[in-house]
Amino acid sequence: MRIDHSLHHSIVIVGGGFAGALTALNLLDRTAVPLAITIIERREELGRGVAYSTTDLVHLVNGPADNFSLYADDPGHLSRWLSEKAEANGWLPPENIGSSSPPRYLYGTYVRDELKRAVGEARFGSSLHHIRASASTLSSTPHRIRVSTSDGTVVEADEAVLALGVFAPDEAPHGSAIAGHPRFAVNPWDAAALDRLQDCAQILLIGASLSMVDAIASMEARGFLGRYKAISRRGQFVEGRRDVAAARDFLADNPLPSTARSLLSLVKTERRAIAASGGDWQGLPLAIRPHILSLWQKASDRERLRFTRHLRAFWDVTAHRSAPESNRIVETVLSQGRLSHGVARLIDLTVDRKGIAARVKTRAGTERQVFDGVIDCRGHQLHDWRRISDPFIRQLLAGGEVRPHSTGFGIDATPEGDLIDDEGRVHRNLSAIGHPLRGVAWESSSITEQRTQAIALADRILLKFTPARAAS
Numbered sequence: 001m002r003i004d005h006s007l008h009h010s011i012v013i014v015g016g017g018f019a020g021a022l023t024a025l026n027l028l029d030r031t032a033v034p035l036a037i038t039i040i041e042r043r044e045e046l047g048r049g050v051a052y053s054t055t056d057l058v059h060l061v062n063g064p065a066d067n068f069s070l071y072a073d074d075p076g077h078l079s080r081w082l083s084e085k086a087e088a089n090g091w092l093p094p095e096n097i098g099s100s101s102p103p104r105y106l107y108g109t110y111v112r113d114e115l116k117r118a119v120g121e122a123r124f125g126s127s128l129h130h131i132r133a134s135a136s137t138l139s140s141t142p143h144r145i146r147v148s149t150s151d152g153t154v155v156e157a158d159e160a161v162l163a164l165g166v167f168a169p170d171e172a173p174h175g176s177a178i179a180g181h182p183r184f185a186v187n188p189w190d191a192a193a194l195d196r197l198q199d200c201a202q203i204l205l206i207g208a209s210l211s212m213v214d215a216i217a218s219m220e221a222r223g224f225l226g227r228y229k230a231i232s233r234r235g236q237f238v239e240g241r242r243d244v245a246a247a248r249d250f251l252a253d254n255p256l257p258s259t260a261r262s263l264l265s266l267v268k269t270e271r272r273a274i275a276a277s278g279g280d281w282q283g284l285p286l287a288i289r290p291h292i293l294s295l296w297q298k299a300s301d302r303e304r305l306r307f308t309r310h311l312r313a314f315w316d317v318t319a320h321r322s323a324p325e326s327n328r329i330v331e332t333v334l335s336q337g338r339l340s341h342g343v344a345r346l347i348d349l350t351v352d353r354k355g356i357a358a359r360v361k362t363r364a365g366t367e368r369q370v371f372d373g374v375i376d377c378r379g380h381q382l383h384d385w386r387r388i389s390d391p392f393i394r395q396l397l398a399g400g401e402v403r404p405h406s407t408g409f410g411i412d413a414t415p416e417g418d419l420i421d422d423e424g425r426v427h428r429n430l431s432a433i434g435h436p437l438r439g440v441a442w443e444s445s446s447i448t449e450q451r452t453q454a455i456a457l458a459d460r461i462l463l464k465f466t467p468a469r470a471a472s
Helices: 018-030 075-085 104-120 174-179 191-195 210-221 260-276 283-298 301-310 314-319 324-335 391-398 449-467 467-471
Strands: 003-004 011-016 035-040 129-130 135-141 144-149 152-157 159-162 201-204 226-232 340-345 345-352 354-361 365-371 372-374 416-421 426-432
Touching: 011 018, 011 144, 011 152, 018 035, 018 104, 018 391, 075 104, 104 301, 135 391, 135 426, 144 159, 144 426, 159 449, 174 345, 191 210, 201 210, 201 365, 210 324, 260 283, 260 301, 260 391, 283 314, 301 314, 324 340, 324 354, 354 372, 426 449
Parallel strands: 003 152, 011 035, 011 159, 035 129, 159 426, 201 226, 201 372, 226 340
Antiparallel strands: 135 144, 144 152, 345 354, 354 365, 416 426
């Protein structure tokens, strides 16, 4: 089948998770001309992606509801939606909904419903078509984009947006020997795999960040009574989010630092000042967050890579904390002496007659321990497109339509998100949003940053279709 919306201004969006759905929503809400939007997404429901597909109600968004409205000028929109729809969807919200952390599945329902609302209210005969397939190939000319899909459909459009989310690493070498083992959960959000671990005495958790929190919350909800051992290479352990105000804007005192070392020095000084005044350090990342884009884009690749090598793990656990409800579960397990965590590098996993044997490298040397079950909590952390095995990603790179970002995170683009091909040319009609832009804008994986990107991207596209907007 061939789809060519020649009578409308047309956009094809590859990826229908949060970023793709939000881009379509903004296009529909803001257009002054007829639009034909096609979203290529293999999942049945748009707006969920990986993060919001989990149906486990103990998997929560990590920030307060008032931060995650889809509309920047209406921060209470999500809270109002939750007050009307949450209970019917299986969640009883607390009295102060705005500061609560709703289940991620419910947030995905919110995104889905708002996109449906935008489609229902579409103006000027605009439409949205969902192709339940995977993109296979993409080719571009200065005025047209052609995308083929796994079901044989070919879509031609004026503009294309890559709203591809995160990709899971291929099976790690340490897991190949136990692939398919009933007590090895490759995915911490696989309900069936976690069900098989309920009667374990001790579970190994590979990773100690937010995916680990999800795994523990899920197992505790299942009545698990055993012990957990969490390991990570740097030993960083995620903390819970507290309701604190942003610290003072200390980075506004002087020109922004241009090196990771100078930034770290300023942060350490400010943290000491906060501690001396009896304040809460959790206000510090809130003060840094508005400057992240400027800091990242001002830095050289050398400094960006220095940050990712030495400071990324600290930033991740500082800036991305777990919801208070989730943290209380982890704190309870810790207080019961059922959870231990520390620095260790996993060497391999093998089948043992008593369970699954893990060899790990610690500061004391190599150790071997047998566990009843293992959960891989590394999450979806593969951002280097050169290592992604997805056929569409490989085709994009091999065909030269895109090139890897020089940092190794995502693909190269202008600061606005217009993609750059392997010869250094900026595409006129091929853009990206969200995770593919991690090298261009470091925090482009978060909800608030993707919300800002979606508004700007929709306006840029619509400006091409209605040049008169520029003069108004």
